[in-house]
Amino acid sequence: xTARVIEARDLGRTFAGVTALDGVTLEVRAGESVxxxxxxxxxxxxxxxxxxxxxxxxxxxxxxxxxSVGDGAEARRRIGFLSxxxxxxxxLTPLENLEFxxxxxxxxxxxxxxxxxxxxxxxxxxxxxxTLSRGLEQRAALARAVLHDPxxxxxxxxxxxxxxxxxxxxxxxxxxxxxxxxTLLMTTHDMTRGFDxxxxxVILTNGRLVWSGVLAETxxxxxxxxxxxxxxxxSPTVGASAxxx
Amino acid sequence: MLALIRKDxxxxxxxxxxxASLLLLALxxxxxxxxxxxxxSALRSESAPGALWVAVTFAGVSALNRSFVAExxxxxxxxxxxxxxxxxxxxLAKTIANFLFMMAAQLVTVPIFxxxxxxxxxxxxxxxxxxxxxxxxxxxxxxxxxxxxxxxTRARExxxxxxxxxxxxxxxxxxxxxxARALADKPLADVAHWLHLMxxxxxxxxxxxxxxxxxxxxx
Numbered sequence: 001x002t003a004r005v006i007e008a009r010d011l012g013r014t015f016a017g018v019t020a021l022d023g024v025t026l027e028v029r030a031g032e033s034v035x036x037x038x039x040x041x042x043x044x045x046x047x048x049x050x051x052x053x054x055x056x057x058x059x060x061x062x063x064x065x066x067x068s069v070g071d072g073a074e075a076r077r078r079i080g081f082l083s084x085x086x087x088x089x090x091x092l093t094p095l096e097n098l099e100f101x102x103x104x105x106x107x108x109x110x111x112x113x114x115x116x117x118x119x120x121x122x123x124x125x126x127x128x129x130x131t132l133s134r135g136l137e138q139r140a141a142l143a144r145a146v147l148h149d150p151x152x153x154x155x156x157x158x159x160x161x162x163x164x165x166x167x168x169x170x171x172x173x174x175x176x177x178x179x180x181x182x183t184l185l186m187t188t189h190d191m192t193r194g195f196d197x198x199x200x201x202v203i204l205t206n207g208r209l210v211w212s213g214v215l216a217e218t219x220x221x222x223x224x225x226x227x228x229x230x231x232x233x234x235s236p237t238v239g240a241s242a243x244x245x
Numbered sequence: 246m247l248a249l250i251r252k253d254x255x256x257x258x259x260x261x262x263x264x265a266s267l268l269l270l271a272l273x274x275x276x277x278x279x280x281x282x283x284x285x286s287a288l289r290s291e292s293a294p295g296a297l298w299v300a301v302t303f304a305g306v307s308a309l310n311r312s313f314v315a316e317x318x319x320x321x322x323x324x325x326x327x328x329x330x331x332x333x334x335x336x337l338a339k340t341i342a343n344f345l346f347m348m349a350a351q352l353v354t355v356p357i358f359x360x361x362x363x364x365x366x367x368x369x370x371x372x373x374x375x376x377x378x379x380x381x382x383x384x385x386x387x388x389x390x391x392x393x394x395x396x397x398t399r400a401r402e403x404x405x406x407x408x409x410x411x412x413x414x415x416x417x418x419x420x421x422x423x424x425a426r427a428l429a430d431k432p433l434a435d436v437a438h439w440l441h442l443m444x445x446x447x448x449x450x451x452x453x454x455x456x457x458x459x460x461x462x463x464x
Contacts, residue, residue: 087324
């Protein structure tokens, strides 16, 4: 049986009494790609930050890579996280940033050069991140996220702000990661890309998981209708085609 | 830990933001305080240790305020917290980097302090530097922890001194006592209890910071 990369049970998180995520149960197996759809404020980023061990859950349990999270350090070694923020130091160059992160993950710093070439940033490798455009910075952020060849890649709206070329590069790199067996969990508003890249999807609204299903069993149009219906009603019920919830 | 310290030094050497503000503030305070006392009065040399520690403390607070600003841009702190390292290690590295910045600034501040307060060049200055080392380390240990807490607040420029200054009073008083003794060229054995207090303060707050930093950076 394929290993469980993510096993969340009744996961919830509140911030100063406000519930951001409530009772999410989700299981993702190694090599799977799962899209998380949901309107703004649905709790998508909170879910990803919980899975990245950046936040502690207020309730529920989380196991990563078939182990309890503990202090998270071991799990973090196997997680890559691409957020809308690049996590890159503006006063350092993309190469210096990657070399720093390579040291932090104890991975080969030479990989930084290769990755900057892969994301088309060789010409910008020695310029401070502060001087890069949003798209170029996001490419460098992608290189940072995959620098240590993670087993689980968490992507928070990865296509936001990218031009066509950068989006194609990202798509290519994500497909390559999938081919290597990397597990993907991606939040996005872009259903087309979600459909393209993932085999499963979940819909979050008001902090609750309201649908989970296999994308091959539905069409993009049907998913849009389902999404609109679920997010407008905010129904806490799970769809009939729900898988492994 | 070395990678973290090196990264902080690399950013600081490039921007010089913390060092510049630290040096300018310390120098301005020393100049103002040196002119506040009559140059011929004995009160001037008596007030010198206090003036030095006021300059070091307030300039240090300004540098500590900057120490997490770089981590805030592009949410770099989250990137750091994602790394597979113990959060206590991040705290220790930040504390050491802050200590190094502040001590580097003392290389300029102390000679100017000696000049403006017309102090004799003697072996006592070694004692002054030693007390500064102990005091600045304590300031870094507490300040790094509170800087991590205050960086997420809206009024962080005010929040840090409000949290930090009351706590470092023991170090401030001990520093003044040891500095006064050292400047008078008298043996430091007489102020050993103040030195012990500074060492104890440094150790206690370094351990506390290492233990609770994880909660300080958590939302």
